[in-house]
Amino acid sequence: xxxxxxxxxxxxxxxxxxxLRAVEAVGLAGEIRRxxxxxxxxREAAAVIVPxxxxxxxxxxxxxxxxxxxxxxEVAEAAARGVPVIGICNGAQILVESGIVPGFExxxxxxxxxxxxxxxxxxxxxxxxxxxRAPARCLFTEDLPDEPVPxxxxxxxxxxxxxxxxxxxxxxxxxxxxLVYCTPGGGPAGAFPxxxxxxxxxxxxxxxxxxxxxxxMPHPERAGWVHQVPxxxxxxxxxxxxxxxxxxxxxxxxxxxxxxxxxxxAVRS
Amino acid sequence: xxxxxxxxxxLKGADLAASxxxxxxxxKMGYGDTLLGLRRFDYFDLAIETxxxxxxxxxxxxxxxxxxSTFYNRNKHLYALECRWEGQTHAEGVSREDLERRFVxxxxxxGGPADSGGKDAGKKFILNGSxxxxxxxxxxxxxxxxxxxxxxxxxxxxxxxxxxxxATVRCRHRATVWWLALLADVPVAAEEMARRIAATERRxxxxxxxxxxxxxxxxxxxxxxxxRS
Numbered sequence: 088x089x090x091x092x093x094x095x096x097x098x099x100x101x102x103x104x105x106x107l108r109a110v111e112a113v114g115l116a117g118e119i120r121r122x123x124x125x126x127x128x129x130r131e132a133a134a135v136i137v138p139x140x141x142x143x144x145x146x147x148x149x150x151x152x153x154x155x156x157x158x159x160x161e162v163a164e165a166a167a168r169g170v171p172v173i174g175i176c177n178g179a180q181i182l183v184e185s186g187i188v189p190g191f192e193x194x195x196x197x198x199x200x201x202x203x204x205x206x207x208x209x210x211x212x213x214x215x216x217x218x219x220r221a222p223a224r225c226l227f228t229e230d231l232p233d234e235p236v237p238x239x240x241x242x243x244x245x246x247x248x249x250x251x252x253x254x255x256x257x258x259x260x261x262x263x264x265x266l267v268y269c270t271p272g273g274g275p276a277g278a279f280p281x282x283x284x285x286x287x288x289x290x291x292x293x294x295x296x297x298x299x300x301x302x303x304m305p306h307p308e309r310a311g312w313v314h315q316v317p318x319x320x321x322x323x324x325x326x327x328x329x330x331x332x333x334x335x336x337x338x339x340x341x342x343x344x345x346x347x348x349x350x351x352x353a354v355r356s
Numbered sequence: 357x358x359x360x361x362x363x364x365x366x367l368k369g370a371d372l373a374a375s376x377x378x379x380x381x382x383x384k385m386g387y388g389d390t391l392l393g394l395r396r397f398d399y400f401d402l403a404i405e406t407x408x409x410x411x412x413x414x415x416x417x418x419x420x421x422x423x424x425s426t427f428y429n430r431n432k433h434l435y436a437l438e439c440r441w442e443g444q445t446h447a448e449g450v451s452r453e454d455l456e457r458r459f460v461x462x463x464x465x466x467g468g469p470a471d472s473g474g475k476d477a478g479k480k481f482i483l484n485g486s487x488x489x490x491x492x493x494x495x496x497x498x499x500x501x502x503x504x505x506x507x508x509x510x511x512x513x514x515x516x517x518x519x520x521x522x523a524t525v526r527c528r529h530r531a532t533v534w535w536l537a538l539l540a541d542v543p544v545a546a547e548e549m550a551r552r553i554a555a556t557e558r559r560x561x562x563x564x565x566x567x568x569x570x571x572x573x574x575x576x577x578x579x580x581x582x583x584r585s
Contacts, residue, residue: 144373147377147564148565152380154559155384155385187559194559195557201497209501209502250498
């Protein structure tokens with residue numbers, strides 16, 4: 088029997104089926120379970136995905152109400168045991184509000200995902216951006232190439248920020264930083280829109296010290312196939328999209344699939 | 357002349373965010389025996405500098421507030437507006453005291469923790485015995501951009517009215533205000549409880565703000581029914 092990847096469906100999430108599709112595309116078995124029926128399943132899961140959406144309608148603060156659900160206590164324990172855990176977008180907000188990531192002191196809420204800070208606009212922002220791997224060891228980023236990777240994001244609260252100087256110093260030293268926003272050429276992200284939300288140190292994803300839990304604001308499951316990449320994206324992925332539109336290979340793996348192939352390898356090992 | 361305008365806005369009907377906060381605190385965070393009730397408001401605190409006389413400037417501000425939904429919509433919001441200038445005051449809408457009376461009247465009844473497993477009667481008794489305290493928690497983002505956007509909007513609108521073309525506006529607060537009704541023996545215990553409820557320091561502690569990008573002011577606890585000083 089294949090080991091199962093558990094996808095937790097909190098009320099208000101809307102990316103559970105895309106996440107399941109990406110999991111199945113790399114040969115894993117996945118299962119979507121509701122938040123109030125998932126505690127036991129977390130204990131047996133080979134990996135856990137907390138997908139994107141608007142859990143509890145983002146009431147009070149994005150991710151905070153889901154973070155108080157009992158199932159997140161199980162997820163924190165699973166992450167501590169080394170089970171791969173990924174939170175995507177709203178899932179990232181939930182992991183951060185749960186103190187699972189960056190997890191320098193597990194359980195402590197060391198960072199926030201604050202409202203976007205963007206030049207000339209406020210609120211929700213949806214765009215394709217570029218990210219690249221950062222120094223911290225993270226099992227989810229091991230298959231990403233050492234080059235800028237186009238990926239899509241869609242959020243209103245995606246700005247990683249901390250008020251704790253010690254946490255900031257560790258992030259500046261590269262600890263916990265799994266992905267950063269960058270220019271299409273791979274250079275450091277400047278202001279908006281290269282850094283699309285004003286995130287501290289242009290952080291796009293944080294990981295825990297063991298590298299098995301990642302909170303990522305962009306959506307790898309929405310960049311899992313070439314047909315999802317827009318034609319206007321430059322570089323080899325945009326080229327593949329334009330080329331494959333004529334050759335018919337639109338269902339070849341896209342730039343975000345590397346996150347899931349790395350997950351599959353970790354689960355199988 | 358400076359006019360200080362403070363506006364408190366609440367939904368007339370069900371406030372789902374407040375309900376979610378209350379249920380999270382009761383059912384997931386263990387405050388079932390101590391949280392009597394919770395109410396949420398939007399809060400705006402503006403300083404308006406203008407050469408216009410006070411009543412004219414307040415009338416101009418009121419025109420702006422009434423004709424757009426940036427601050428409130430009278431069909432669905434209750435609001436309390438207090439303006440002060442040179443020793444004079446002007447109040448509009450529901451008074452803050454009336455908002456408080458309505459809040460307290462709902463405690464321990466259908467407007468309070470109605471789903472608290474039959475404990476309402478006991479809580480009402482305790483409330484009448486004056487062990488209930490009201491604590492106000494003001495939560496605001498560190499980032500000034502929301503405040504600056506509100507100030508720019510009001511200033512731009514005032515500039516379009518004849519009496520207030522010269523007005524400059526600062527937004528001192530654009531915040532969420534939570535009223536917490538708490539059971540405690542002494543005020544300091546109620547304030548400490550409000551602090552624990554508010555600040556999200558850990559997964560299992562705190563709900564109302566994340567200190568990594570927000571700050572909070574926690575007001576002094578007052579016995580429920582005691583007048584505001």
